[in-house]
Amino acid sequence: MIGYVLKRLGLALLVALAVSAIAFFLLRLSGDAATAIAGEGARQEDIELIRKTYGLDRPLVVQYVEWLWQTLRGDFGTSLYFKTPVSALVLDKLPTTIVLGLTSLGFALLVSIPLGVLAAVYANSWIDRLALAIAVVGQALPNFFFALILVMFFSITLRWLPVSGSDSWAHFVMPTIALGYYVAPAFMRLVRAGMIEVLSADYIRTARAKGLPARSVIFKHALRNALVPVVALTAVQLGFLLGGSVVVETIFALDGLGYLAYQSITYKDFPVMQVVVLLLSVLYVLLTLLADVANAWLDPRIRVA
Structure with a gap:
C-alpha cells in the first residue's frame, strides 16, 4: 500500500509541475502584460521600461524557472493590479471558494443519493424515468444559464x-444550487447502477428470505455497498467544484478564487492568474490522489494490479 501511495504521489507531483508550466506559457502568450500595466495611450518608451522593470524582456523559459524557484520558496510575487502580495490576496479569497465547493458537494449528494436509490428500487418505472430525466437536464443545462434562471426566479420575481455578494449564508444558496445541480447527475447514475447491481446479489435475496423489512434491506445492506464507489468520486467532484466555480462566482459576485481569477484575467494580472491556476490544479491533483488511495484501500485488486 505504501509503495502504491508513493507511486501515485510522484505522478501527482509531475502532473502539477506540467500544469504549472503549461499555464505559465499559455498565460504569457495570451497578451502583453507590460502594455496592460502601462494602460491605453502609453508611450512605447514607458512600455519598454515596464517590461524591463518586471523582467518581461527575458526569455519565457528563464521567467518560468525564476517564478518556479520563487514559488517553491513561498514567494508568489505581487499583484500587478491590486498592488498587494499574491499570497495574502489568495488566502483571503480561498475560504469563500472552499465553502461554496463543500456546500455544493453536500447539495449534490443530498439530491443524488435519494434519487439514485428510488430509481434503482423502482427500476424501469415512471419514477426511474423521472429521476433519469432530472439527471439528463442537470448535466445538459449549463450552470451559468441555470444560475441566471435562479436569479430571475428567487431574486427578481x-x-x-x-x-450578489458573500456576506451571509443567503448569498450562498443560489450558487450552491447552480453548482451542485451540475455534478449531481454523476452521483445519481452511479448510485442507481450500484444499487441495481447490489439488489440482485445473493446476500440481498437471503436477507429478504429471512423476512427482514424492505427498508432495512435497502438502506442497511444494499446502500452501504453501493456507496463504496461514491466515496472515491466525491473527492474528484470536489476538485471539479473548486476549479469550476469561476463562472458561478462571477455571476453572483462571490468574493472567492473564481471571481479573483475572472478579475485577474480581465486586468491581465499574470502573477495572480498563475497562482490561482496552480493552486486549483494542485487541489484537484491532491483530491484525485486521495480518490485513488481510497479506491486502493477499498478494493485490494487495485493495489495488486
Whole structure:
C-alpha cells in the first residue's frame, strides 16, 4: 500500500509541475502584460521600461524557472493590479471558494443519493424515468444559464434571496444550487447502477428470505455497498467544484478564487492568474490522489494490479 501511495504521489507531483508550466506559457502568450500595466495611450518608451522593470524582456523559459524557484520558496510575487502580495490576496479569497465547493458537494449528494436509490428500487418505472430525466437536464443545462434562471426566479420575481455578494449564508444558496445541480447527475447514475447491481446479489435475496423489512434491506445492506464507489468520486467532484466555480462566482459576485481569477484575467494580472491556476490544479491533483488511495484501500485488486 505504501509503495502504491508513493507511486501515485510522484505522478501527482509531475502532473502539477506540467500544469504549472503549461499555464505559465499559455498565460504569457495570451497578451502583453507590460502594455496592460502601462494602460491605453502609453508611450512605447514607458512600455519598454515596464517590461524591463518586471523582467518581461527575458526569455519565457528563464521567467518560468525564476517564478518556479520563487514559488517553491513561498514567494508568489505581487499583484500587478491590486498592488498587494499574491499570497495574502489568495488566502483571503480561498475560504469563500472552499465553502461554496463543500456546500455544493453536500447539495449534490443530498439530491443524488435519494434519487439514485428510488430509481434503482423502482427500476424501469415512471419514477426511474423521472429521476433519469432530472439527471439528463442537470448535466445538459449549463450552470451559468441555470444560475441566471435562479436569479430571475428567487431574486427578481420572489425577492427571497440576494443577487450578489458573500456576506451571509443567503448569498450562498443560489450558487450552491447552480453548482451542485451540475455534478449531481454523476452521483445519481452511479448510485442507481450500484444499487441495481447490489439488489440482485445473493446476500440481498437471503436477507429478504429471512423476512427482514424492505427498508432495512435497502438502506442497511444494499446502500452501504453501493456507496463504496461514491466515496472515491466525491473527492474528484470536489476538485471539479473548486476549479469550476469561476463562472458561478462571477455571476453572483462571490468574493472567492473564481471571481479573483475572472478579475485577474480581465486586468491581465499574470502573477495572480498563475497562482490561482496552480493552486486549483494542485487541489484537484491532491483530491484525485486521495480518490485513488481510497479506491486502493477499498478494493485490494487495485493495489495488486
